Amino acid sequence: MSDPRPIGFFDSGLGGLTVLYSIRERFPSENFIYLGDTARLPYGTKSPETIRRYTEQCIRALLKFDVKAIVVACNSASTAILNSRGTEREIDSPVPLYNVIEPGAEVAIRTSTSKRIGVLGTRATVASNAYARAIEQREPNAIVFQQPAPLLVPLVEEGWESDPLTNLVIYRYLAPLMSQTIDTLILGCTHYPALREGIAKVAGSSIELVDSAMAIAQMLEKDFSQEEKLKIHTTDTSVKGRLTLYATDASPAMDQTAKRLMKDDHLDTFQGFDL
Numbered sequence: 191m192s193d194p195r196p197i198g199f200f201d202s203g204l205g206g207l208t209v210l211y212s213i214r215e216r217f218p219s220e221n222f223i224y225l226g227d228t229a230r231l232p233y234g235t236k237s238p239e240t241i242r243r244y245t246e247q248c249i250r251a252l253l254k255f256d257v258k259a260i261v262v263a264c265n266s267a268s269t270a271i272l273n274s275r276g277t278e279r280e281i282d283s284p285v286p287l288y289n290v291i292e293p294g295a296e297v298a299i300r301t302s303t304s305k306r307i308g309v310l311g312t313r314a315t316v317a318s319n320a321y322a323r324a325i326e327q328r329e330p331n332a333i334v335f336q337q338p339a340p341l342l343v344p345l346v347e348e349g350w351e352s353d354p355l356t357n358l359v360i361y362r363y364l365a366p367l368m369s370q371t372i373d374t375l376i377l378g379c380t381h382y383p384a385l386r387e388g389i390a391k392v393a394g395s396s397i398e399l400v401d402s403a404m405a406i407a408q409m410l411e412k413d414f415s416q417e418e419k420l421k422i423h424t425t426d427t428s429v430k431g432r433l434t435l436y437a438t439d440a441s442p443a444m445d446q447t448a449k450r451l452m453k454d455d456h457l458d459t460f461q462g463f464d465l
C-alpha cells in the first residue's frame with residue numbers, strides 16, 4: 191500500500207532545510223511540505239513556554255495539509271515536544287511526530303566508545319537538557335557535556351561558513367568540550383551541518399561528529415520498512431516528489447538561501463503563510 195500524502199517539516203526558519211535535504215536525498219519520490227516560522231525566528235533564545243506555544247501552532251498548521259507524518263527539524267522546538275512527553279502537556283498528533291533529539295542521541299550512543307559525549311546547541315536546547323536526558327535514559331554510563339553556541343546561527347545565515355572568523359568562534363565554543371576528552375559531538379542545531387567541515391577541523395580526528403539530519407533520515411528509513419508505521423508514496427523511483435515551501439515571513443532573499451541549503455537551483459519560491 192502506498193500513501194501519497196506529504197511529509198510535513200517544521201523549523202523556526204530555513205536551517206531545517208539541512209534536515210529536509212538529507213531526507214529528500216533518501217526518499218526523492220516523497221512529497222514534502224516545509225514550514226519555516228521565519229517571522230518569529232530565532233527560537234533558540236526564547237523561553238520553553240514560548241517555544242512550546244509556537245511549536246504547537248506550527249504542528250497544527252501542518253496537520254491542516256493532511257500530512258502523513260511531521261518532522262520537527264528544529265532542535266529547539268524538538269525540546270518542547272520531548273520535555274512534555276508522558277505528561278499532561280503532551281502535544282497531540284494523529285500522525286507520527288518526529289523530533290531530532292532522540293535519533294541524534296541514539297546515533298551518538300552507538301558512535302561513542304568512551305561514552306563521553308558533547309552537545310553543541312542553542313541556549314534553549316542546552317538549557318532544556320533534552321539531549322542529556324535522552325542519552326542518559328538510554329545509556330546510564332554516558333556522561334554528557336553541553337555547550338551553547340548562539341553565535342553560530344547568525345554566522346551561517348550570513349553565509350560565512352568558511353570565514354576565518356567563524357573558525358575562531360567554533361574554536362571558542364569547542365575548547366571547553368575538548369578539554370573534557372569527549373569522543374563524540376552532537377551537532378544539535380539545524381545550522382551546524384553547514385559548518386561540519388570547520389567543526390571537524392577544530393575537533394580533530396579523535397572526535398566523531400553526529401549530525402541529527404542524518405540520524406532522523408535513518409529513523410524514517412526504519413519506519414518506512416515497517417509499513418504499519420509509515421507508508422511510502424510510491425515504489426516507482428522515477429517519480430519525483432513535490433516540495434512546497436511556506437514561511438510565516440517570506441522574502442526573495444530566502445529563496446536563494448533555500449537553494450543553497452537544498453543544493454537545488456530549481457526549487458519553487460517560498461509562499462507566505464499566516465498562522
Ligand code: DGL
Binds near residue numbers: 234266315379381
Ligand atoms: N532551528 C534552531 C535549532 O535547531 C536554530 C535557529 C533558532 O534559534 O531558531 O535549534
